[in-house]
Amino acid sequence: MRIVVAHNRYREAQPSGENTIVDVEMAQLTAAGVEVLPFIRSSDEIPTMPKSAKALLPISPIWAPRAQEELSRLISEHRPDVLHLHNPYPLISPWIVRTAHRHGVPVVQTVHNYRQVCSSGLYFRDGMICQDCRGRALGVPAIVHRCYRGSRAQSALMATTLAVHRGTWRSVDRFIALTSAVADHLRDYGIPAERIVVKPNGIPDPGAPAPLGDGFLYMARLSPEKGLALLLDAWRRHPDGALGPLRIAGDGELRPLAEAAAAERADVTYLGSLDRAGVRAAIEASTVIIAASTWHDVLPTVIIEALSSGRPVLGTALGGIPYLLGADAPREPAGTGPAAVATAAPGEGRVALPHGVQEGEAGWVVAPEPAAMAAALSVARAGAARLAPAARARYERTFHPDVVTRQLIDVYASVSATAPPR
Known part of the structure; x- marks a missing residue:
């Protein structure tokens, strides 16, 4: 089985559990005999980009043309069975789902946050839980409150991105919800229950536990x-x-x-x-x-x-x-x-x-x-x-890695088996 794993890494200066989980998951899949094709971008690339590339950054969450071209070449060369998407922002874009489907490759996405609806991804604002953008065609509250990176302009861009890609997200072949709460969020967003699988992350086994400490x-x-x-x-x-x-x-x-x-x-x-x-x-x-x-x-x-x-x-x-x-x-x-x-x-x-x-x-x-x-x-x-x-x-x-990796491979096999012929 050959899988493209797509992820926009968060800046290394801001420790990210999501980056760690993606790295661990790729290693676990490789150890299980799956051929992993990493399609990785990093937000740390942004400061060193040429001016021409930086000029396109404002639209990249909606459509990242360079990423689409590179993914098309990767798919044409390696003919993967599935594309597994984690975080698409800002350098990959949800458009990657459309690109994969255009090549006949089914898409699985692990949902690590609430960014189908919430511009910050957290459902949290000003020290309290906030779900003001739920059910809205455009997340105007996110713009008003500068929810994305403290910027009204960037919040407007992210809110627009979420509105533009509502249909894109709903075309994903299978969503991996890390917990039952995320599955509830996806159903509320309009995703049919049969396209949602609850599968948590796993971490390597540290071995037999040491005796309890104190406190x-x-x-x-x-x-x-x-x-x-x-x-x-x-x-x-x-x-x-x-x-x-x-x-x-x-x-x-x-x-x-x-x-x-x-x-x-x-x-x-x-x-x-x-x-x-x-x-x-x-x-x-x-x-x-x-x-x-x-x-x-x-x-x-x-x-x-x-x-x-x-x-x-x-x-x-x-x-x-x-x-x-x-x-x-x-x-x-x-x-x-x-x-x-x-x-x-x-x-x-x-x-x-x-x-x-x-x-x-x-x-x-x-x-x-x-x-x-x-x-x-x-x-x-x-x-x-x-x-x-x-x-x-x-x-x-x-x-345990043995448990969650088998679950993940089963998800891949399921969507690959039901994908239309290329």
């Missing part, structure tokens, strides 16, 4: 939607040292918030940015990993890393996080504090939980509110050892 680890891009402020508000509701240590890893605009918390309390440590060895050491030193996102986070890779290491996760009940942890969202909104108690979902070993907190297979999901998060921190500290084996088991069953 909590928060590891994310330090930006508002990742919930650092929510976590610190909840953490301060406990006496210093009551929960063990909290380690914060990552960098971004909220770095001063992390540094201030570390200076304020003896039980908070700011680790800064970590390399791969540092990430592994930080996970092994901890007992519970926290994913405190306040947006509909699609698939935080840190959660899969935690599960692979046998660490349960405390996450907010938003986006794909409940799916990753094998938990439904809480049935009722959080109460006013730890005193409000409800019975958890039935299951062996389950206990009564604070209102707004629910136990899943591999961790806990909680309403994105400080009081509920504060209560959940105590629950997670007490229950981590009990859920650690289940966390590793969920990784092996759902996110």
Whole structure:
């Protein structure tokens, strides 16, 4: 089987889990005997482009002529079975779907964000969830609020691109939704359920988990939607040292918030940015990993890393996080504090939980509110050892490379078998 993998890499100066996942997935496919033809562009190319190429950048999200020409040559030379698209912006363009179809090649796309509808891709604006552009022919709110790169002009271009390519997206042969929440987003966009497959990302197996460490680890891009402020508000509701240590890893605009918390309390440590060895050491030193996102986070890779290491996760009940942890969202909104108690979902070993907190297979999901998060921190500290084996088991069953690579190859085979003759 011969597959073109198309992806516009994000700038290397801005660490991207999506770049990492694409690289890992290509390696896993190659190891499984699939011939991978990378069709990769990078936003890092833009500063070194000749003036003639830069002049075309404003239209490239709509139609990138150079990318279409190069893809046509690649298809004509190698005759691939499927084109697998990840991120098309800005140098590839969704037009690549039309180009592949013109050559009789079916298209699969992995949906990493909400950019079929939302210009920023996040459904998040001004510190809160925003879905103002849902259902609109043109995302005027995105233009008004400068949602794409803080520029009204660039936001207008992206909103126009999404409007122009609505039909393009709906012609994709198969969508890979990383979680059930993304599948819901695609159905809401008008994609038939039979053209959507839920298949999460996977990461390489790090091996048998090390013994549990102590305390909590928060590891994310330090930006508002990742919930650092929510976590610190909840953490301060406990006496210093009551929960063990909290380690914060990552960098971004909220770095001063992390540094201030570390200076304020003896039980908070700011680790800064970590390399791969540092990430592994930080996970092994901890007992519970926290994913405190306040947006509909699609698939935080840190959660899969935690599960692979046998660490349960405390996450907010938003986006794909409940799916990753094998938990439904809480049935009722959080109460006013730890005193409000409800019975958890039935299951062996389950206990009564604070209102707004629910136990899943591999961790806990909680309403994105400080009081509920504060209560959940105590629950997670007490229950981590009990859920650690289940966390590793969920990784092996759902996110192991052998599992997800076989699922992906099955998707390719399905669309290739039903494609019309060339």
